Amino acid sequence: MNPTFRRLIVTIFSNEFAGSIAAVAIPLLVLELTGSAAQAGLVAAVGGVGFVASQFFSGAITDRFxxxxxxxxxxxxxxxxxxxxxxxxxxxxxxxxxxASVVLVAALASSFDSPSEHSIVKRVVPQADLGKAASIAQGRESLAGLLGGPATGVLLMAGAWLPMAVMAFFHSLATALAPRDPHSEGDGNLASRAEGCRTPVPEAGASLKAAPASAAESDAPPMPEVTPAPSLAREIREGFAVVWNDAGLRGTALIGAFANVTVVAVPLILLMSYQRAGVDAWAIGLFASCAGLGVLVGSTFAGWLTTRLTLGTLGIVALAAFTAGQGLLWAVHGNVFMAGAVMFLSTLALPAFNSAIGAYTTAVTPEHLMGRVVSASGVPGMILMPLGAAGSGILLEALGPSAAVASATAFSALALVLIVATTSLRTLPRLDELTELSPVAEPAAHAH
Structure with a gap:
C-alpha cells in the first residue's frame, strides 16, 4: 500500500484506540466525579445520540471540503x-x-472519521486493492478494540486522569499524522481542483453574466456565470437518494444493519448471563476478547478472498458462517470456554463480509459523493445498533440465555435470507468488474 494509505491507517487507528479507551473510561470518570450511575449513563447516552444524529450530515459536509x-x-x-x-x-x-457537552463535541467530531476515511481511500487506493484496504481497516478496528479495554484497566490504576491524557495523546498523534492529498498542492477541495476559485453570489438562485457598459469594457473577458451552491439539506438528501436508488447500496446497508443487531446483542447476552451465574471475571474477560480476536485473525485473509470470489458469493458465505456460529452458541453457551471458541470461529467470517460491503460502496460511488453516501449507508445500522444493546437485556430477562441468543441470531439469519433472495445482491460481481454509478449530483457549485 502507498504511504498516504499507511498514514491514513495509523491516523484512524489512533483515533479508534483513543475512542475504545473513552468507551470504558468516560462512564467511570463521570461516575467518580458525580457519584451517580444514572448521570454516568446519561452522559454516555448523550455521546451516542450525538454520534448517530451526526451521521445524517457529516458525510455531506465532508464532501464540501x-x-x-x-x-x-x-x-x-x-x-x-x-x-x-x-x-x-x-x-x-x-x-x-x-x-456531557464535552463528550457530545467529541462524538460529533468522531462522526467525520468514517466518511473522510472512505473518501481518502477512494482517492488514493486503486480499485483492485479496495478489498485489501477494507480488510486492513477491519483488522485495525479490531486491534484498537482489543487493546482499548485492557489498556483502560491498566491506566485507571493510576487514576482517572491518565486515560484522558492518553486519549489526548493519541488524538494529537492522529492530527499530526493525518495524510495530505498527494494529488493537490492546495486544500484538495473538489470544486477548487476542478475550476479554481468560486465567485460569490449576491442573491440566492441568481445567475450572473457580465454586461459591458462601454466599448472598452466590451473587450474584457465576460464575468463568469455562477451557479449557487446547493444547500446542505439537499446534499444530505442526495446521499440517501443514491443509496436508495442503487439496489446494491440499498441492500448492503440493510443487510449490514440487521447483522449488526446480532453482532452487538449476542455477546452482551452471554456476558450478562455469565456475570449473573458467577463465572470468574478472568473467564468472562477471555470470552469477551474472543470475538475481537476472531475479527482480527479473519482480516488477514479477507482481502485475499475479495480478489478470488464475487462479492455476492463472499457475502453469502461469510454471513452464513457467522449465522451458523451464532446459532451454535444456543447449544454450547453453558460452557464459557466452548462458547468463546465458537465465538472466535464464527467471527472469522465477519471481516470478509464487511470487506465486501465496504469495497463495493467505495468502488461504485463517485468521489464527490463518497462522504454523504457512506454516512447515508451507515444510518440504518446506527439506528438498529442500540436495539441490539437494549434488546439484549430485555431478551435475557424475558427468555433466558438460550432463547435470547436464538432470538438475537434471527437478525443475522434475516440478513442472510435477504442477500440470498435478492438477485441484485446475490449476483454482485468481483471488485475488478464494478463500475461507478452514473452521477446523480455534481460536486459543490463552481464558477465556469
Whole structure:
C-alpha cells in the first residue's frame, strides 16, 4: 500500500484506540466525579445520540471540503475535547452538563472519521486493492478494540486522569499524522481542483453574466456565470437518494444493519448471563476478547478472498458462517470456554463480509459523493445498533440465555435470507468488474 494509505491507517487507528479507551473510561470518570450511575449513563447516552444524529450530515459536509483536511480537523477537535476532560478531572469538576457537552463535541467530531476515511481511500487506493484496504481497516478496528479495554484497566490504576491524557495523546498523534492529498498542492477541495476559485453570489438562485457598459469594457473577458451552491439539506438528501436508488447500496446497508443487531446483542447476552451465574471475571474477560480476536485473525485473509470470489458469493458465505456460529452458541453457551471458541470461529467470517460491503460502496460511488453516501449507508445500522444493546437485556430477562441468543441470531439469519433472495445482491460481481454509478449530483457549485 502507498504511504498516504499507511498514514491514513495509523491516523484512524489512533483515533479508534483513543475512542475504545473513552468507551470504558468516560462512564467511570463521570461516575467518580458525580457519584451517580444514572448521570454516568446519561452522559454516555448523550455521546451516542450525538454520534448517530451526526451521521445524517457529516458525510455531506465532508464532501464540501477536502477529506484530508476534515480528518485532520476532526482529530484535532477530539484531542482538544480529551484535553478538556483531563482538565475537568484534575480540577474535579462534577457538573454532568459540562461533562456531557464535552463528550457530545467529541462524538460529533468522531462522526467525520468514517466518511473522510472512505473518501481518502477512494482517492488514493486503486480499485483492485479496495478489498485489501477494507480488510486492513477491519483488522485495525479490531486491534484498537482489543487493546482499548485492557489498556483502560491498566491506566485507571493510576487514576482517572491518565486515560484522558492518553486519549489526548493519541488524538494529537492522529492530527499530526493525518495524510495530505498527494494529488493537490492546495486544500484538495473538489470544486477548487476542478475550476479554481468560486465567485460569490449576491442573491440566492441568481445567475450572473457580465454586461459591458462601454466599448472598452466590451473587450474584457465576460464575468463568469455562477451557479449557487446547493444547500446542505439537499446534499444530505442526495446521499440517501443514491443509496436508495442503487439496489446494491440499498441492500448492503440493510443487510449490514440487521447483522449488526446480532453482532452487538449476542455477546452482551452471554456476558450478562455469565456475570449473573458467577463465572470468574478472568473467564468472562477471555470470552469477551474472543470475538475481537476472531475479527482480527479473519482480516488477514479477507482481502485475499475479495480478489478470488464475487462479492455476492463472499457475502453469502461469510454471513452464513457467522449465522451458523451464532446459532451454535444456543447449544454450547453453558460452557464459557466452548462458547468463546465458537465465538472466535464464527467471527472469522465477519471481516470478509464487511470487506465486501465496504469495497463495493467505495468502488461504485463517485468521489464527490463518497462522504454523504457512506454516512447515508451507515444510518440504518446506527439506528438498529442500540436495539441490539437494549434488546439484549430485555431478551435475557424475558427468555433466558438460550432463547435470547436464538432470538438475537434471527437478525443475522434475516440478513442472510435477504442477500440470498435478492438477485441484485446475490449476483454482485468481483471488485475488478464494478463500475461507478452514473452521477446523480455534481460536486459543490463552481464558477465556469
Amino acid at each position: 477536502s477529506a484530508f483536511n476534515v480528518l485532520r480537523l476532526s482529530s484535532l477537535v477530539q484531542a482538544l475535547a480529551a484535553g478538556v476532560l483531563l482538565a475537568l478531572v484534575v480540577f474535579r469538576v462534577d457538573q454532568a452538563a459540562i461533562l
